[in-house]
């Protein structure tokens with residue numbers, strides 16, 4: 304067994320602080336002994352045994368059975384990557400959401416607390432307020448049944464009247480997350496995030512679209528159902544804004560924005576639980592613009608597939624980067640694995656150490672995908688150091704361990720409603736296929 308180096312890009316600090324878990328360990332000759340001795344590796348294999356969850360009978364027929372790793376070969380060279388599968392309960396708009404790549408010229412601006420920030424109270428929806436968005440919330444006691452490829456174009460939840468300046472919200476797209484919006488005042492909205500599918504927990508990630516904007520008006524958004532006591536929003540983090548008009552006119556992409564930012568206990572505990580609110584004020588740059596807000600720079604499953612297509616079509620990179628199907632997720636989405644190494648130079652050149660990297664076990668931690676992209680840009684590049692690394696190591700990369708969670712806009716879980724980062728010791732091949740096959744890949 305070759306020595307193994309394993310790195311996991313986790314994250315959990317979303318943001319410009321760019322902190323992330325990186326687990327690095329170099330194995331001794333005996334891999335099994337290494338595992339026993341070192342007990343580090345990713346959190347891998349050291350987690351408690353998983354509880355098995357039971358899917359209702361009949362569901363098995365629609366869950367693709369993960370098979371042996373399959374080389375994409377012709378598939379990838381043809382650029383034919385797989386379709387995106389959604390749980391059947393999810394509504395999805397037809398529009399393809401795309402954002403330009405843009406690197407801000409200055410470091411992200413921090414918000415400095417003044418002590419004068421407002422803390423808008425939680426508004427129960429009956430006090431003269433108007434619901435402007437209300438998406439179906441799958442029952443937390445339900446579970447994943449089957450998936451579909453979506454190309455639906457449902458009507459807006461609330462039909463818009465001409466001359467009405469009420470903002471229009473939308474989140475039924477890849478990685479979108481927003482469940483309910485209540486208009487509290489002319490320019491003030493109270494937002495509720497959708498919990499991870501089939502759970503009643505895990506709200507942190509948000510990503511939604513707003514249209515029918517008015518430039519220069521004093522808008523306030525308050526997200527009322529965060530569950531964590533502490534937040535980087537207490538330390539200067541600002542929400543991200545993306546303006547389609549700014550992207551088109553000025554080639555400006557995602558940027559941190561907002562003032563009067565406050566993260567605080569929600570005044571009324573809904574359903575007996577303590578929630579936390581994030582409130583901020585801002586102005587839209589243009590009238591009748593379509594804008595987006597997000598917790599951290601989005602990186603969707605489709606973004607990953609586009610990136611992999613580009614690699615597979617690159618005559619140089621595709622020589623030393625092979626893209627495989629590691630397995631399929633519960634919903635049937637392809638979990639990709641990459642093998643990166645230069646072709647052997649001689650017959651003796653066969654034993655190379657393996658380096659294993661994984662990212663995006665937690666869907667809301669998009670920064671791990673950006674770190675992974677940075678790594679792949681580097682290791683597939685033509686610098687002397689990258690070539691040397693490819694000459695001496697085999698890099699095994701699983702860039703997105705939890706595609707289903709990423710697609711549906713979860714923060715932490717897969718479609719089992721479980722945290723995959725706690726399932727490395729599980730034998731639940733059927734329920735946690737990406738984890739099971741990654742572990743198998745490491746053992747090989």
Ligand SMILES: [Zn+2]
Pocket residue numbers: 313314315665668724
């Ligand atoms: Zn994490």
